[in-house]
Amino acid sequence: xxxxxxxxxxxxxxxxxxxxxxxxxxxxxxxxxxxxxxxxxxxxxxxxxxxxxxxxxxxxxxxxxxxxxxxxxxxxxxxxxxxxxxxxxxxxxxxxxxxxxxxxxxxxxxxxxxxxxxxxxxxxxxxxxxxxxxxxxxxxxxxxxxxxxxxxxxxxxxxxxxxxxxxxxxxxxxxxxxxxxxxxxxxxxxxxxxxxxxxxxxxxxxxxxxxxxxxxxxxxxxxxxxxxxxxxxxxxxxxxxxxxxxxxxxxx
Amino acid sequence: xxxxxxxxxxxxxxxxxxxxxxxxxxxxxxxxxxxxxxxxxxxxxxxxxxxxxxxxxxxxxxxxxxxxxxxxxxxxxxxxxxxxxxxxxxxxxxxxxxxxxxxxxxxxxxxxxxxxxxxxxxxxxxxxxxxxxxxxxxxxxxxxxxxxxxxxxxxxxxxxxxxxxxxxxxxxxxxxxxxxxxxxxxxxxxxxxxxxxxxxxxxxxxxxxxxxxxxxxxxxxxxxxxxxxxxxxxxxxxxxxxxxxxxxxxxxxxxxxxxxxxxxxxxxxxxxxxxxxxxxxxxxxxxxxxxxxxxxxxxxxxxxxxxxxxxxxxxxxxxxxxxxxxxxxxxxxxxxxxxxxxxxxxxxx
Numbered sequence: 001x002x003x004x005x006x007x008x009x010x011x012x013x014x015x016x017x018x019x020x021x022x023x024x025x026x027x028x029x030x031x032x033x034x035x036x037x038x039x040x041x042x043x044x045x046x047x048x049x050x051x052x053x054x055x056x057x058x059x060x061x062x063x064x065x066x067x068x069x070x071x072x073x074x075x076x077x078x079x080x081x082x083x084x085x086x087x088x089x090x091x092x093x094x095x096x097x098x099x100x101x102x103x104x105x106x107x108x109x110x111x112x113x114x115x116x117x118x119x120x121x122x123x124x125x126x127x128x129x130x131x132x133x134x135x136x137x138x139x140x141x142x143x144x145x146x147x148x149x150x151x152x153x154x155x156x157x158x159x160x161x162x163x164x165x166x167x168x169x170x171x172x173x174x175x176x177x178x179x180x181x182x183x184x185x186x187x188x189x190x191x192x193x194x195x196x197x198x199x200x201x202x203x204x205x206x207x208x209x210x211x212x213x214x215x216x217x218x219x220x221x222x223x224x225x226x227x228x229x230x231x232x233x234x235x236x237x238x239x240x241x242x243x244x245x246x247x248x249x250x251x252x
Numbered sequence: 253x254x255x256x257x258x259x260x261x262x263x264x265x266x267x268x269x270x271x272x273x274x275x276x277x278x279x280x281x282x283x284x285x286x287x288x289x290x291x292x293x294x295x296x297x298x299x300x301x302x303x304x305x306x307x308x309x310x311x312x313x314x315x316x317x318x319x320x321x322x323x324x325x326x327x328x329x330x331x332x333x334x335x336x337x338x339x340x341x342x343x344x345x346x347x348x349x350x351x352x353x354x355x356x357x358x359x360x361x362x363x364x365x366x367x368x369x370x371x372x373x374x375x376x377x378x379x380x381x382x383x384x385x386x387x388x389x390x391x392x393x394x395x396x397x398x399x400x401x402x403x404x405x406x407x408x409x410x411x412x413x414x415x416x417x418x419x420x421x422x423x424x425x426x427x428x429x430x431x432x433x434x435x436x437x438x439x440x441x442x443x444x445x446x447x448x449x450x451x452x453x454x455x456x457x458x459x460x461x462x463x464x465x466x467x468x469x470x471x472x473x474x475x476x477x478x479x480x481x482x483x484x485x486x487x488x489x490x491x492x493x494x495x496x497x498x499x500x501x502x503x504x505x506x507x508x509x510x511x512x513x514x515x516x517x518x519x520x521x522x523x524x525x526x527x528x529x530x531x532x533x534x535x536x537x538x539x540x541x542x543x544x545x546x547x548x549x550x551x552x553x554x555x556x557x558x559x560x561x562x563x564x565x566x567x568x569x570x571x572x573x574x575x576x577x578x579x580x581x582x583x584x585x586x587x588x589x590x591x592x593x594x595x596x597x598x599x600x601x
Contacts, residue, residue, distance in 0.1 A: 015456075046450035050316070060458055066448040068319055069460045071342050074312035077304070081316025081324070082448070084300045085274055089450050107312070110305035 011035035013044045015064040020055075024224025026214035027056055027123065029181045030190070034094070034121060035063060037195045041202070047090040048082055050075040052104075054096040055129040073104020076111035079118045090201055092119040097138040098128040101163050108167065115172030115206035119197045122163065122209055125216040126235060133219025137161040140238055145219070160238050164211045168244035174206035176244045180213040180236070182228045199252050206247070213239055254429040259394050260286035260327070262430045263353060263417065264293065266398035267325055270405050271436040272351070273299035274324040276313040278306060278332060281365040282421040283355035286327040307332040311339025318348040319459050321447025323405050327353035329421070330371050331362065334379065340414060341380030345461025347446075347476070349408035351401075352386075352416045355424035358584030366584025367421035367507060372561035375418050376535040383473060385480045386414040387487065388534040390505040394430045396532075397423065402433060407487065409444065411479050418534060420557060422507040422586065480536075489532035490541060494520075498527030500551040500600055503542070503566050505531050507586070508555050515592045524600055534562070542569035549574055551599050555592055556580040575599075 013035035021027045038044050044065060051060040053072035060067035070078040075093035083091045100108050100122050111118065127145055128134040134147040138160050142151040152160075164178045175197055179190040190212060197208035213235050215227035222230060257265070264286045267275075275294055277287040287303070294301035304310040310326050317324040328336065333354045343350060356371045358364040373379075375388045387407055391397035397419060404415045443449070448457055463469040491509075494516055495501050504512045509530040519526040529545060531538050546552060552574050554563040563578045570576050579595035581587045 045452035048319075048448050048450060057462070060460060064451075064456055066451050066456050067458055068316075068346070068448060069462050070315070071312060071338055074308070074315075074339070077309040077312035078316035078319075080302070080309075081274075081276065081313035081318070082320055083316075084302055084313070085317040085320040085322045085324070086449060106305055107309055110309065 011039050013038040013064055015062055017061050019062060020058055022218040024215055024217040024227055025055070026125070026181050026212065029187060030121065030123060030212050030214070031059065031062055033181070033187065033191045033194050037191060037198055038065070040195070041198055043090050043198070043202070046088070047092070050079045050082070050091065050093045052093070052095040052099040054099050056094055056096060056123065057130070059094050073099050073102070074107055075099070076104065076107040076116070076118070076120065080111055080114070080116050083116060083118050087117070090198065092121060092198070094121045095123070096129065097122070097124045097126065097136045101137045101161050108163070109170070112167045112207040112209070113170045113172045115174070117201055117204055117206060119201045120209040121194065122211040123214045124211055124239065125214040127216050127219045129216050129219055133216070140234060162239060164209065164244045167209060172207050173209070173245050174247045175200045175208040176211070178211040178213065178239060178241050178244070180231060180241060182232055196248070196252065200248055203251055205251060254431050256427055257394065257430045258285055258427050259397065259419070259424045260355065261289045262394045262398050262432070263401065264289040266401035266433055267351065268293060268297055268299065269433050269435045270323070270402040271438060271441050272323045272325050272405065273297065274317045274322055275300070275326065276302050276304055276310045276317070276324070277326050278304050278310050278328065280329045280332045282357055282424050283327050283329045283353065286353065286355070307335035308338065311336040311343070314350050315339055315343050315346070315348060318343065318350045319448045321444040321449070323441065325351035325353070327355065329355045329357045330359050330368070333371060333374065337374070337380035340386065341382050341384060342461050343414055344384035344386060344476070345382060345472070346459050347412040348414070348459070349412055350414055351404050351408060352414065354416055354418050356418065356420045358582065364584040365421065367557060367586055368582055368584055369420055369506060369508065369557035370561065370582050371418065372534065372556070372558060375416050376537070384476060385535055386416055387411070387483060388416045388418050390418050390532060390534050391423065392506050392509045392530065394423065394426070394428050398430055398433055402436060411483055413479065413483070418506070420507050484536040487533060488536050488538045488541070490538040491530040491532060493528040493530065495527030495529060495545060497525050498549055499525045500553060500596060501527045501529055501545060501549045502553045502555055502596070503529045503531070503562070504555045505534060505562065508557055511587065511589055512555060512592060515589045515596070518589060518593055519596055524596060526596055537565045537569070539565070539569040542566065543571065543573070546570040546573040551575050551577060553577045553579060553596060553599060555587065555595070557586060558582045
């Protein structure tokens with residue numbers, strides 16, 4: 001039987017290697033979104049990815065692209081080196097909240113501040129996933145983790161850090177948006193945001209980042225469905241969705 | 253034509269002539285002139301200069317740029333080199349070629365900004381985690397340092413290894429006449445078959461220092477060890493100076509070796525036959541040649557601007573075939589010829 005029209009297929013920019021993510025984790029959805037965007041923009045042949053340390057350390061193998069794994073938190077510096085060496089290539093980092101918002105704060109702040117023409121996909125699930133659910137800088141106040149077993153206490157541990165808002169204050173940041181992927185509608189919005197971020201880079205406008213609020217059912221101790229609800233009810237209060245900086249008006 | 257140049261600047265210019273067009277760095281004394289020279293010079297040769305936010309970022313920028321198969325370098329001094337160790341380990345594991353210039357100063361900690369040789373362990377034994385090595389070259393004049401830059405890049409790419417040019421603040425800061433090396437034409441540089449450039453019409457490439465399967469990681473490690481073995485067999489370099497008739501042979505590198513050459517003239521005038529064995533590659537260390545030499549000389553004196561780091565390799569080479577002595581000052585204090593001559597006299601008498 002001849003196929004008239006393909007309505008859905010695996011993105012070409014994803015490899016055949018199976019994801020190692022837990023059930024209900026949002027990395028898989030976001031990987032697919034990024035791969036679809038790369039396919040639709042037709043940039044796979046000139047894209048290089050920088051994977052982080054954390055659950056998505058394996059991302060370098062899940063994408064069918066040239067890629068490397070950076071040291072914990074250093075992906076923006078690695079991406080900077082690549083972009084400076086090959087300015088006409090598309091370079092993106094994929095980082096979690098422990099990676100980007102804790103150990104790698106200096107690297108992300110200065111990459112953004114230089115207006116480094118790279119794109120960062122930032123997965124914020126409020127815990128360290130790979131190491132077993134420890135407190136992250138993005139952990140909500142009162143949230144219990146393995147290293148905040150009595151709940152995060154502001155006096156002892158400070159406050160959840162809002163990276164998108166912080167980086168949006170820098171003149172080098174061209175486009176920063178926070179999204180989530182809990183519903184089909186939100187998935188569509190996230191894809192549009194990711195696409196825009198890559199377009200920012202293709203136009204040479206500067207630093208772009210999409211923060212995606214994500215679940216970690218395993219370490220949150222919830223079912224995938226409970227996790228989605230918890231994210232929507234709690235995380236969005238501390239981390240409101242929206243566009244925090246957009247210097248692309250009339251340019252994209 | 254010889255030019256009067258400062259050490260850091262001569263090294264920078266030689267690196268550019270060797271084809272380096274990507275420099276990442278962070279200011280630190282006593283090597284900031286190298287960073288400044290690159291800031292001015294790179295735009296003139298259509299290269300890239302970037303001042304990073306820290307040495308931690310620098311080494312990771314180097315990692316990223318090296319992934320693309322280009323000739324990349326940085327320069328720093330001891331505390332900055334310490335900060336780079338994490339990235340150095342990752343780069344060694346990912347088999348990335350790059351050049352580091354470490355203009356050593358007194359330590360530990362913040363130390364001071366005077367010349368020192370106390371980063372020998374860190375450079376030759378692996379300052380970061382894991383079983384890795386980097387090639388360490390130790391020039392003792394500016395001419396030798398500038399001549400070395402092309403060789404350093406050639407070694408880095410031939411073996412996919414990191415190369416450190418280990419000098420001290422004296423060589424970094426001194427001025428002397430230098431004949432600059434010939435230009436390497438950019439077209440002489442071929443893109444390596446492992447470089448990440450975007451998988452245009454070919455299978456995607458991966459460059460990492462990572463495999464969670466211990467048996468796979470062991471394979472990677474055995475490959476590194478195989479490379480290190482080849483380098484140890486093929487790339488050892490040293491200089492022998494008046495050792496044929498020597499009753500005592502001094503082992504020294506870099507600035508210390510240069511001072512010892514002066515001491516040898518003094519000593520020979522006063523009737524003491526002194527020779528010098530100068531390792532040029534600190535890793536791989538010239539164990540075999542030094543072992544042979546030690547069969548024919550009663551006393552070996554190692555002189556360093558440290559409290560005894562290279563002397564451990566000297567002892568490994570000599571294996572008690574002759575007596576190994578040590579004289580050193582560190583923390584930015586440079587031993588004088590008179591002090592070294594006294595140390596020699598004490599042993600010979």
